[in-house]
Amino acid sequence: MLEAKNLTAFYGPLKALDSVSFKISDHEIIAFIGPNGSGKSTAVKTIFGFVDKIDGEIIFNDRNIKGIPPNELVNQGISLVPDGKRIFSSLTVLDNIVLGGYLLKKGRSEQIDKILDLFPQMREKLHQRAGTLSGGEQQMLAIGKALMLNPALLILDEPSLGLSPNYINIIYEKIKEINNQGTAVLIIEQNIEKALECAHRAYLFRLGKIIFEGPSKSLLDPEIRKSLLR
Amino acid sequence: MITQATMISQLFINSLIAGSIYSLMAIGFAIIYKTVKFFHFAHGIVYATGAYITYTFFQIHRFDFISSFILAVVSSGLLGLLIYQFVYRTLQVKKAPNLIYLLASFGVFIFIENIIALIYGNQILFMRPLAEASSYSFFGASITLTQIVIIVVSIATLLALWIFIEKTKLGLALKAVADDPQAAQLVGIDSVRLTQVAFFVGSVLAGVAGVLISLETNLSPTMGFPAIFKGIIASIIGGMGSIPGAVVGGFFLGFVENFGIWYIPSIWQDFISFTFLIVFLVLRPSGFFGVIPEKELI
Ligand SMILES: Nc1ncnc2c1ncn2[C@@H]1O[C@H](COP(=O)(O)OP(=O)(O)OP(=O)(O)O)[C@@H](O)[C@H]1O
Ligand SMILES: [Mg+2]
Numbered sequence: 001m002l003e004a005k006n007l008t009a010f011y012g013p014l015k016a017l018d019s020v021s022f023k024i025s026d027h028e029i030i031a032f033i034g035p036n037g038s039g040k041s042t043a044v045k046t047i048f049g050f051v052d053k054i055d056g057e058i059i060f061n062d063r064n065i066k067g068i069p070p071n072e073l074v075n076q077g078i079s080l081v082p083d084g085k086r087i088f089s090s091l092t093v094l095d096n097i098v099l100g101g102y103l104l105k106k107g108r109s110e111q112i113d114k115i116l117d118l119f120p121q122m123r124e125k126l127h128q129r130a131g132t133l134s135g136g137e138q139q140m141l142a143i144g145k146a147l148m149l150n151p152a153l154l155i156l157d158e159p160s161l162g163l164s165p166n167y168i169n170i171i172y173e174k175i176k177e178i179n180n181q182g183t184a185v186l187i188i189e190q191n192i193e194k195a196l197e198c199a200h201r202a203y204l205f206r207l208g209k210i211i212f213e214g215p216s217k218s219l220l221d222p223e224i225r226k227s228l229l230r
Numbered sequence: 231m232i233t234q235a236t237m238i239s240q241l242f243i244n245s246l247i248a249g250s251i252y253s254l255m256a257i258g259f260a261i262i263y264k265t266v267k268f269f270h271f272a273h274g275i276v277y278a279t280g281a282y283i284t285y286t287f288f289q290i291h292r293f294d295f296i297s298s299f300i301l302a303v304v305s306s307g308l309l310g311l312l313i314y315q316f317v318y319r320t321l322q323v324k325k326a327p328n329l330i331y332l333l334a335s336f337g338v339f340i341f342i343e344n345i346i347a348l349i350y351g352n353q354i355l356f357m358r359p360l361a362e363a364s365s366y367s368f369f370g371a372s373i374t375l376t377q378i379v380i381i382v383v384s385i386a387t388l389l390a391l392w393i394f395i396e397k398t399k400l401g402l403a404l405k406a407v408a409d410d411p412q413a414a415q416l417v418g419i420d421s422v423r424l425t426q427v428a429f430f431v432g433s434v435l436a437g438v439a440g441v442l443i444s445l446e447t448n449l450s451p452t453m454g455f456p457a458i459f460k461g462i463i464a465s466i467i468g469g470m471g472s473i474p475g476a477v478v479g480g481f482f483l484g485f486v487e488n489f490g491i492w493y494i495p496s497i498w499q500d501f502i503s504f505t506f507l508i509v510f511l512v513l514r515p516s517g518f519f520g521v522i523p524e525k526e527l528i
Contacts, residue, residue: 048416069415070412070415071416071420074416074417074418075418079416080416082412082416086413088410088413088414089409089410090409091402091406091409095405098402099402099419100417102399102406102417102419103418148417149417
């Protein structure tokens, strides 16, 4: 479904991604792991054109999507929940969800219902300002907002960042549920165990390069990861 | 003989008129600030341009007033849009630091002010499309048709804007871009297009203010400067970037300036506004509408 070939990306003069190739198939869950600053976030920012210069190819459903502006890319079936602040914090929860479906021509209310069935906690908070939600609720809202367009691929950059273990479990339950409904998911994680447990395949990043790819299980042993990163 | 009651109603009318104009200026400025996060100082010259274009069509080309008004307001919107497209957008593409936008904005202001002076001269111009109409009595004070028009049109414009922002999809998209342009793009909103909308709508409001004020006062090329200052002060008093705040700040300013001259001579009006600006900046930088002040105001 998505294939990146020899992707290189720059922030100004800094080469943050050095000829990486990866592939995501329909219905897959993929994990990107690796140390801080190794280029995981940059790899997905490159897909959306949020870097200064890109070399290489990005193919999505047989189309070259390199250089397509983010607001058009989401319409083709890729949604991104970036790291850090992921919601419109000054707007209400409902406005956030409605905005998630900004491009929907019809069936908006059915879609909103579907999202609220996935995250029922949000139902009582629809008219609350999103910035006043807890970190875990904000992450749920961010994911719900990203699902409004029914993406074929959902990309989550550090979905467990700053969340309590309880919320991390809930979020990962939801990720599996979303995947079961047919959406491919790409997870970037510091919480390596959690991500590897959930994903089918994983890519290990180091210094802007991918140094290992394979079934997630093969990376579960910390000793193996240590030796790879040496 | 002027009774105290008459005086109060007269000051009330004057406050409403000043407040309407300040609010219009402050809201336009706030919508643009909220979206781009820099001070669009040249907003003041869009206001002056609105007044001069009305004058051109109404007084020189003898169009009827309504048509002149519409032409002026639309032109003001387009002028704001052009300033964004050719000046700020270029700077955005080059990732210019915030201070550069402020400097560029001053540059645009002075450039257009000089063009106005070149075309129309430095002398004062005036038009009084509604002058012949009689005045009405309002609790002992007199109010002219012109003044009624200024107040009614301002309030109608504020209402139309409220409907646009709160009740339309485009208004919601505008709020999304103001909150987080990148997140807005990620739900499919074209942030650049919406910034253009913000500049157009904000500049239309400045145009309306410019036209309305030219019904009562004289036109001069330098008229934009005090107007944008009052708009900015109103906007800060109301809460930087807050739209309801801009309305409250505008009327607050109109009322304190006008009722202030009860106690001190009227040449001190600007002194009153600046005093309130400083009081707010020191004691309540988030303004009436307690939004958290931006770390970097400019
Ligand atoms: N906006 C930016 N401008 C300049 N350099 C950047 C920018 N974003 C990231 N970098 C640099 O690019 C490199 C890769 O960063 P990236 O954010 O992709 O790492 P990461 O693997 O996601 O790390 P983390 O786990 O900390 O999120 C780092 O050296 C980082 O300093
Ligand atoms: Mg990252």
